[in-house]
Amino acid sequence: MRYPKSAPKTPPEATPELAAIDRERYELLQQWESWLEMPMLVLSFAWLGLLIVELVWGLNPLFETIGITIWVIFILDFCLKFLLAPHKLFYLHHNWLIAFSLIIPALGTLRIVPIIQSLQSVHAVRGLQLLGIMTRTNRGMRLLGASMERRGIGYVFALTAIVALAGAAGIYTFERNLPNGAVGITDYGTALWWTAMVMTTIGSDYFPKTSEGRVLCFLLAVYAIALCGYATAILATFFVGQDAESDEAELAGTKSIQALQVEIAALRNEIQALAKRDLEH
Template sequence: MNPLKLPEQQALEYERAEILQQLEDWLDLPMLVLSFIWLALFTIELISGLNPLLEGVNFTIWLVFIVEFGVKLLLAPRKLAYLKAQWLTAISLLLPALRTLRIVRIARVLQTTRAVRGLQLLRVLTGTNRSMRSLTANFKRRGFGYVLLLTALVTLTGAAGMYAFERETPDAAGFDSYGTALWWTAMLMTTMGSEYFPKTAEGRILCFLLAIYAFAVFGYVTATLATFFIGQDADDDGAELAGQKSLDALRDEIAALRTDIHRLDRDNPR
């Protein structure tokens, strides 16, 4: 529909939506890189903490994300609808600010580790979601490579979260290093599992979400591998399944027979 024929308000919304889409297309790749760096810094923070230099980089990237979100919100023709669609992104940008608020300071003074771990769990989920959205936006066709990258992202971040939640369990049965947590998470992602069961509530919630993701991805990977091997058999004339080359040859022979029959009927009319 021609925007010039629309009412003035609708024409303005159409123009702003076009500008917003162009801006998102232009920022997709840079935001993807920054999202990965931000998530990597958060993973390091969960494992061992950040030094002043990395804290500065983390803070700068956070400011860039806030400016990007603010500009997109200003350009959005329907701001409430945009906020509803991007509510997880908004939370992921709000959570780092809570670290400087008095409520978090009070929680640390009172040693309410449950509140701190709950905040960390929210940051794991929302931060991973932001990187997943950036990754999705840059993969026009979501294939096997997209699933592998996404799974690696979820595994690395999930392992950092599990290590942060389970390393100080009362009975000292938790993870003693990030490598151990990564191995445990990798076993969970392959649906093999291990003998350890999370002790903290946050660890159990994260374990449940990781298991759901692993269950969904495992079916996709299985189907993809089956399709690959069936395709390999289709190119092999000696395979158990009918090869694609054999099927093509049979189809050509049938077409040739039909041509011969039509020619005989034409040469020998009844």
């Protein structure tokens, strides 16, 4: 996550030395984020992928070790950025969700989740899983947005793929073991199909039965609405652009505007020449 460009300025009463130090720390922070932008993006996708594997199939000791290693790297990176940030509270305000995403894995690493499971608090466990999905997905989305500058159809496709894969893992986790023998989603492929139907606004004949599944379904539907609006805007821009480039179109295109500008320039020169001739006579 890049340090916001709208960061607060150094107070006027600060000495020139303090202002220079803040400026150097800000430049160093920007340089550090630029160096690690791509490695952190790759690690974020790997961390999200490990969460999906954990929710669907479970992690073996090797993958669990890799996940903990990535988590430690993220903690060190966040702590270093926090130390370099000239304005600590401002940095925390803009990166609190990332900090929260680093706290959630500690609950599993410190064996707090098994304690909750032993107390048969199913909703607490599922709530932590939902928060884990949301925070890790958000981290990947923010780093992807910073890397691609939120431009182009490629960014939208990559973002949609992340949301679909993570959403399918979540809905499978919440809806596979239902109480009272209720039939839920029995495999990850079905969950992925259900997620695709929700995100394309086609809908499905299955409705989530758990509270966490319903929350996740609502979030996917909200994203789908935004995605449809973006797709509509892209199609409208494409067709308007095609129409504008046509010589027979009712909408003035770039070529027509350029030709009109040339005619106006020629007319201006002709008027100036006539005015100059009248003055000479």
